[in-house]
Amino acid sequence: MARYSVSLGFETYRFETLSQLMACATPKRSGDELAGIAAGNDTQRVAARMALAELPLHTFLDDPLVPYEIDEVTRLIIDSHDKGAFAPIASLTVGELREWLLSHQCTTEVLASVSTGLTPEMVAAVSKLMRNQDLIAVAAKIQVTTAFRNSLGLPGRLASRLQPNHPTDDLLGIAASTIDGLLYGIGDAVIGVNPASDSVTTCVDILNMLDSVRQRFEIPTQTCVLAHLTTTLSAIERGAPVDLAFQSIAGTEAANKGFGVSLSLLEEAHQATQSLKRGTVGKNVMYFETGQGSALSSDAHYGVDQQTLEARAYGVARAFRPLLVNTVVGFIGPEYLYDSKQIIRAGLEDHFCGKLLGLPMGVDVCYTNHAEADQDDMDSLMVLLCVAGANFLIAVPGADDVMLNYQSLSNHDILGLRRTLGLRPTPEFELWLDRMGLLGVDGSVQALPPQDTRMGQILALGDGL
């Protein structure tokens, strides 16, 4: 007999396992169809949601989706579960959790107190019962603050990652895009380069260049080269100025192995980076990127849907108290998120799940040229995320990443969002912009005229590279 079933009129819908129930309940997604686990039709999808709504939350503690014995991520989630924080919601079903989260009595403080009592699977389950507006309404109540050289996640603030990538890691080219972004007031979340090469020497060269730019103008922000964690560890050994340790992570032990990492390696990097003591206003030193579909692409999904596995990646992230986490939502391609409808929904789910689990969530609002999406869709998603209270978004010059060959937001878009929605950069960075004469009387970032002497000074940052 099926363990989960729901009757609709004369028809009974049955789901053999919890994984199957979750996969059928999740919104339509090409990655779950590719894995052969998606609902066969829309009625079955809603039937699964009805069965899921009746499920007591403790089911997820009793019946792990990926076995405890074979997966260190499951062990981390179960072993670190905070029973005290869970107590106030322990008797709820998934459907009741949705209503509780949306209720006005569930304030910012209440949400913070319950966060460690929630597991990634519970959060993924409740997200499947929520409309986009529900995901926004709850996320907007959650505040997650972190700090290194500035304070991220404060109310009314929108930080941004400056992403000055270059296809051959040319230092002057990277500096040029960095300067371009700084003139737009971008870069308070991090100035972070995805290197084309994973060589330690290249990584160290870029780190040195970024750090010298930061020091020359005393910019209250952090820099990062998003190389593999082992490369960053080697860079630390060579004495390079490493502010943050970056790594892509996923929701199962096997998928993380595909990325060449384990929980112990993450902990090693966490400690090594913290020991450098380079933060001035805070000690969060980890930066993680995630994205739905990564476990399927490394064939390490155990029949679990991609959105639930993404939430499990957040379970990994929160163990290391990161400064920044972002989903690279549209990067993976149409075989996982087919079109803008799926990308927008996934972006809101990821932001909601990460925030509810206590993470400082940002999003790379992005798409590839083989997905059914364009810049209009990114406009929609960026506004929705800002309303939902995203800690930071990523921007590249003119929305065109010439190294990774995909489209993100433009520096312009961050300015537009800040103005339209009344959002400001992080406090320390805003003061710096003012010192540099880049802040106008209305608080917005001014364009300097080409003949302005400050323009010359800033552009001269590239001299000698």
Add this chain to the structure above:
Amino acid sequence: MSDAPLVDPWLALKASTRARIGLNRCGDSLPTTDQLQFQLAHAKARDAVHGAVDFDSLAASLAPRTTLRVHSAARTRAEYLGRPDLGRRLSAESHETLLAHAGAYDIAFVIADGLSSAAIESHAASVLNACFERLQHLTCSPVALVEQGRVAIGDEIGHLLGAELVVVLIGERPGLSTPDSLGIYVTWNPAPGRRDSERNCISNVHANGLTYQDATNKVASLTFGARELKLTGVQLTEGTLEKVAVENEGGLFEHPSINL
């Protein structure tokens, strides 16, 4: 202030990157010209993804070599985009077509549309003809021309044809600045189930990237290394290729400059 004429202060920095730096603003938005340039680049990239390769013309430009028209198990472009697994397998009919030409070949060349029809139409024939000239001493199978194909489909094709090595020329995922970038994948002992770590990749063949000459050199050097070491992939590195080249100095095969 001096009366010197204004020059674009970004000029020097713009030479260092193709990133869209130094754009102006109207309000907080892009100026109209830049906005339309962006839309044009995106349109070209999308047309490259969704365009169909004219395989008849391609076959003609490869004549007098024999070409075989085959199709993956993905029937349409939409299916191809959503189901990469189907793009890695042959249709039943294509299976028969290839079996009919089975033999014992040193090398099988495959041209697959991949994610950029523009890359195939612009570069595939030129690169392939240069490779043939360079590798004249080897026995080559008929050239397989694949519709809706992904890289790994070369494994099945090479296996069915009975080739020791398969070289797949394929359209890479278009970026905004490069809608027509060609990728080349070299796999020793092709058979279904080969992992990506068992192939070598030459990427970014286009007007502003790798030249045809350099791409051909790399194909030749990888072919040489693969035949010597009986493998491709992560173990076939710049270092191992150099070693093999030194050991074979004065041998039959003139080794080209090694540069992966």
